[in-house]
Amino acid sequence: MTTPLAGIRVVEFGHYIAAPAATQMLADLGAEVVKIEPPSGDQARGIGAYGEGIVLAYNRGKRSVVLDLKRPGDRGIAADLIARADVVVQNLRTGALARLGLGPDEMRAANPRLVYVSISGFGAKGPSAGRAGLDIAAQAESGMMSINGEQGGDPLRVGFPIADVAASYAAVQAVLAALLRRERTGEGGVAEVSLLNAAIHLQSAMWGEWHVSRQEPRRKGNGQATVAPAADLVRTSDGTIVLSAYTPDRFARLCRVIGREWMIDDPRFADNPARVANREALLAEISQALGGLRTEECLKLLGEQGIVAAAVRTYREVAGAADVRAGGVLTTGIGPDGDRYPIPSLPFALDGVEPPADRAVPRPGADSDGPHWA
Known part of the structure; x- marks a missing residue:
């Protein structure tokens, strides 16, 4: 069976998680993804184990093309790639690509079927449009940290970049919805995703509870605030x-x-x-x-x-869990140096679709000198 996104071409201008994670899911569904990196590479490539982990998680099977978008010739290459693409996903600072002539208005004028998705920290319309917006800022300003932590203790962030990941899921939904609409109308579209919006959306049930209870949600630790026993910890003899x-x-x-x-x-x-x-x-x-x-x-x-x-399991225990193995939850990635590692695959199973395994993470610029599309 043909993969759902076979023949779909994606150009990514992405750093860290939100955009690269979105295009990774598109790649796992069969899309071709060209990752445009600056001469210094994706910013995640130089910040130690955490950054290298991000690179391994979200860049498998992509092509990497290094372009200096300050140079007219390289901007022309980027524009040519976008003109022949179906989708652009980017999470550069708000307005950065538009100032270079690579924004959604210019690119969709040249390619009306293009789906152009921008991911930002706080959205493109409010007073914080120009603010730097990493995951922790969205966790803080979405209300998430105010309800996470022990009763009477300090606010706590969720222990992984949940706002970034949620934004990547939202971006994929936007891409798929826009592609479906394009099949019906022939027109592409422009989508805006923000970490703040995604982080707030994750808490929809809490917003409903706030309305019903008329009480500000508060930190309660592991137990749910209004029911018991619910999400409560119990020690066993071995865990x-x-x-x-x-x-x-x-x-x-x-x-x-x-x-x-x-x-x-x-x-x-x-x-x-x-x-x-x-x-x-x-x-x-x-x-x-x-x-x-x-x-x-x-x-x-x-x-x-x-x-x-x-x-409550550790990562090592999760990797060996029978349900994880039976569900094919983990796949095998190949790092830029050829090392193999377990990594989560698509978060769903679709009949006839097997996400590609053993796909390598490219070195920065690995495909700069070759043809960018097969």
Whole structure:
């Protein structure tokens, strides 16, 4: 079966995560991607292990062309590539490509079928359009950090660049929607994605809860603020699990399976408001019941009763997990030096589509001297 984006040509002007991650997904769906890098390379290429990890994660199977866009000749090459492309994805500073004559208005005038997607920190229309906008800024200003952390503690960022990744997913959705519209109308389009917008959108349920409760969401640690037990940690004899059993039927099942049926009628635990108010006592009982069991024993015991429970796993444990292996969640990448490494593949399975494996990350400018399109 033909890959969904076979024959689609993508030009990327990307640094770090948001744009490169978006075009990586497009490449995994069969698109040809030419990554335009400045003479110094993608900014992620020179910042140590974190940056090299970004490069390995989001640049497999692309072609790298080094262009100095300050030079008219190189701008002409970029314009020619865009004129023959279906999609542009870029996350340079707002307006940078437009000032060079490579913005969406100029490029779509030359190529009306072009889909042009720009990713910024705060959007292109507000007072922060010109601000530098890395992931941490979006986490902070989206409200995300205000609800993440221990009760009474400092705000915490999510432990990975979640706003960048969310923006990359939004960009891919925009590309696919625009390509579908183009099939119907023949016209491309322009899409704007911001890290701030994506980070706020991730919290839609919290916005709904804010409206219903009329209370500002606050940091509560691992437990969910209005239900219990929900997303609560329980120590086992060899690790940690999280569990949720806050509906009446599941809470009753939990009480029975851990041998504490009396908790069902205890006024401290009779409903969610009571359990939230007495969460410490609730977790003490659950922990005492499960603490002597191994993690896998807990998962089996609770899972057989339809209770949501999961082990807290390290990356090494995740890589070896049976569900991860069975689902083909990880693929094999090849670094610029030929080293092989496990890396997440597409976040979904589509019948007849196998994302290409064993695709190499190019060195900066590896394809500058060759034909840019096959």
